[in-house]
Amino acid sequence: MNLINLKQVTKRYINGADCVTALHEVSLNVDEGTFLGVMGPSGSGKSTLLSALGGLTSPSSGTVNIDGIDVYGLSHEKQADFRREYLGFIFQSHNLIPYLNALENVMLPLVVTKLSSTEKRQRASSMLEKVGLPDRMLHLPQQLSGGEQERVAIARSLVNNPPLLLADEPTGSLDSATSLQVMNLLAELHQGGQTIVMVTHNRENLEWVDRTVYLRDGLIEKDTIGGSIGTLPQAM
Amino acid sequence: MHNLRRRKGRAIFLVVGLLIGVATVVTLLSLTDALGMRAQHELEKFGANIIITPHSEQMALSYGGVQLAGVNLVAEELQQSSLVNIDSIPNRRNIAMIAPKVLGAIDVKGQRAMLMGVDPEVEFKLKRWWSIAGRHVQQGPELVVGDTVARRFNLTMGDTLEISGQNFTVVGLLDKTGSQDDHLLITPLPVAQEVLGKQGLVSMVEIAALCHDCPVADMVNQLQQVLPGVDVQAVQQVVKTRMHALGQFRLLAWGVAVTVVIIGALLVFVTMMGAISERTREIGIFRAIGYRRRHVLHLVLMEAAIVSAVAGVLGYLTGVLATLTALPLLDGGEIHWQWNPTLAVAAVFAAVLVGLLASLQPALRASRLEPNEALRAL
Numbered sequence: 001m002n003l004i005n006l007k008q009v010t011k012r013y014i015n016g017a018d019c020v021t022a023l024h025e026v027s028l029n030v031d032e033g034t035f036l037g038v039m040g041p042s043g044s045g046k047s048t049l050l051s052a053l054g055g056l057t058s059p060s061s062g063t064v065n066i067d068g069i070d071v072y073g074l075s076h077e078k079q080a081d082f083r084r085e086y087l088g089f090i091f092q093s094h095n096l097i098p099y100l101n102a103l104e105n106v107m108l109p110l111v112v113t114k115l116s117s118t119e120k121r122q123r124a125s126s127m128l129e130k131v132g133l134p135d136r137m138l139h140l141p142q143q144l145s146g147g148e149q150e151r152v153a154i155a156r157s158l159v160n161n162p163p164l165l166l167a168d169e170p171t172g173s174l175d176s177a178t179s180l181q182v183m184n185l186l187a188e189l190h191q192g193g194q195t196i197v198m199v200t201h202n203r204e205n206l207e208w209v210d211r212t213v214y215l216r217d218g219l220i221e222k223d224t225i226g227g228s229i230g231t232l233p234q235a236m
Numbered sequence: 237m238h239n240l241r242r243r244k245g246r247a248i249f250l251v252v253g254l255l256i257g258v259a260t261v262v263t264l265l266s267l268t269d270a271l272g273m274r275a276q277h278e279l280e281k282f283g284a285n286i287i288i289t290p291h292s293e294q295m296a297l298s299y300g301g302v303q304l305a306g307v308n309l310v311a312e313e314l315q316q317s318s319l320v321n322i323d324s325i326p327n328r329r330n331i332a333m334i335a336p337k338v339l340g341a342i343d344v345k346g347q348r349a350m351l352m353g354v355d356p357e358v359e360f361k362l363k364r365w366w367s368i369a370g371r372h373v374q375q376g377p378e379l380v381v382g383d384t385v386a387r388r389f390n391l392t393m394g395d396t397l398e399i400s401g402q403n404f405t406v407v408g409l410l411d412k413t414g415s416q417d418d419h420l421l422i423t424p425l426p427v428a429q430e431v432l433g434k435q436g437l438v439s440m441v442e443i444a445a446l447c448h449d450c451p452v453a454d455m456v457n458q459l460q461q462v463l464p465g466v467d468v469q470a471v472q473q474v475v476k477t478r479m480h481a482l483g484q485f486r487l488l489a490w491g492v493a494v495t496v497v498i499i500g501a502l503l504v505f506v507t508m509m510g511a512i513s514e515r516t517r518e519i520g521i522f523r524a525i526g527y528r529r530r531h532v533l534h535l536v537l538m539e540a541a542i543v544s545a546v547a548g549v550l551g552y553l554t555g556v557l558a559t560l561t562a563l564p565l566l567d568g569g570e571i572h573w574q575w576n577p578t579l580a581v582a583a584v585f586a587a588v589l590v591g592l593l594a595s596l597q598p599a600l601r602a603s604r605l606e607p608n609e610a611l612r613a614l
Contacts, residue, residue, distance in 0.1 A: 056524060080528040108522070112531045
């Protein structure tokens, strides 16, 4: 069953007289439970695609449906609700709030829900346990290693039990050993049935995905099963 | 709260900025209030502010700046018994003292002099500025003698003076007042009524009304109604002059207060705008993970409200401290500060209101940030 359904999505950025087409009539269906890798050179439209999926960038034309919901047909406030209920974001640079400890960072998406304080705390702490940080809950981000920060970010993205996880370069700022830990964690989530769309530059990360799309100049150049996309261009 | 703790410098800057504004306003308003109370106190010390005299078409004698009906000519007097009606006016609770007096010309050592009969219990309290060597008259034929008349008849303490065949003892000498009082021989009311042949009559009544807020003009009308055929006049000139000066000061105080509040509001506005710019990425995260615009608005305004409330409380306390420091320097330290709960509540409320209003635009700006634009991460 399709969880993601993009129909002829075009996104143009207009800056004065300049017009850049980041996505050009991209159509994409992704089944529930898929771990999709998105690769491509800089400026190929990877981030724009992820933004469009995340209800963060309104396409110039085309439609984005997630779980049957026309994301950009929703009002701004409903889009916010949609992001909270359907999506989990893992940002490239963790994007943790520096003055909140790990537990509070993970609780952030729950703050605006109607759950009781105890339940919010319980859910956040169990999520931190799940990502292997039961003893780091009260640490501030700067007291955590890069890998730990990434795991806090993953815990935060999952605390609402979203059907779709969007990850932007989740290992971009990590060493290879830590990257491996993070990718194993994502793989574990995937095995648990989590749908994941991951933008990555790192070809090694594709070992864990079960489908890969390769973008170039706003178009899907390749769409392959598994992590194999053949010989990659030098421009990457 | 976490954000405020993390950005202590900015929070302290905001609190101090607003605190100075609130403290200035509280100080100015407290001083104005204290000066107002002082003016009122002086007004009460000043004595009567309403004078009742018999109605007369003729101009005869001036006393206390008020024209009296001919006390030394043929004129109607007030019936002393009618004065009980004064107690029936609606504003009777505002009446502090009723001082009836009878006035009449007498012969002393072959010369004309003015005798005034007073209610000793009331009169000497009313005329607090009178400085008397000796004592007040109490009862019987006793005299307190005005400075001019004492010199004229060469009277000293303990002297006896014959008036209408009755011997009066001088028990007090009134220091020079520079007013008509210097020409008076003052004796208890019943004695004077008997000497002047005006039993049961009074020439005038002075009333001290404690009217901080009550309308003296209304009381004059009420007295006029219960005492038909008399003239009731309010002595308001001094009060009005003082109140006018105070009004000018109050106006100035409000002018300064409003200016300071505007500066405070601008300070909050600029600081909050800076804070929002600094927190753009953070707001982007909030929006990306599903915070609605109103959630962001609420976050920013909540911070502003907390900072403003702290500034309001500290500003009020600083204002009170400044007032207590400034008061002894004013008017010889005779003015006393009184706690005004309304001002305390209003100060905190106004600080929060100013903080919120000044933060509204930055908060709206924050809430309107598009998550992707704010993040620039995806």
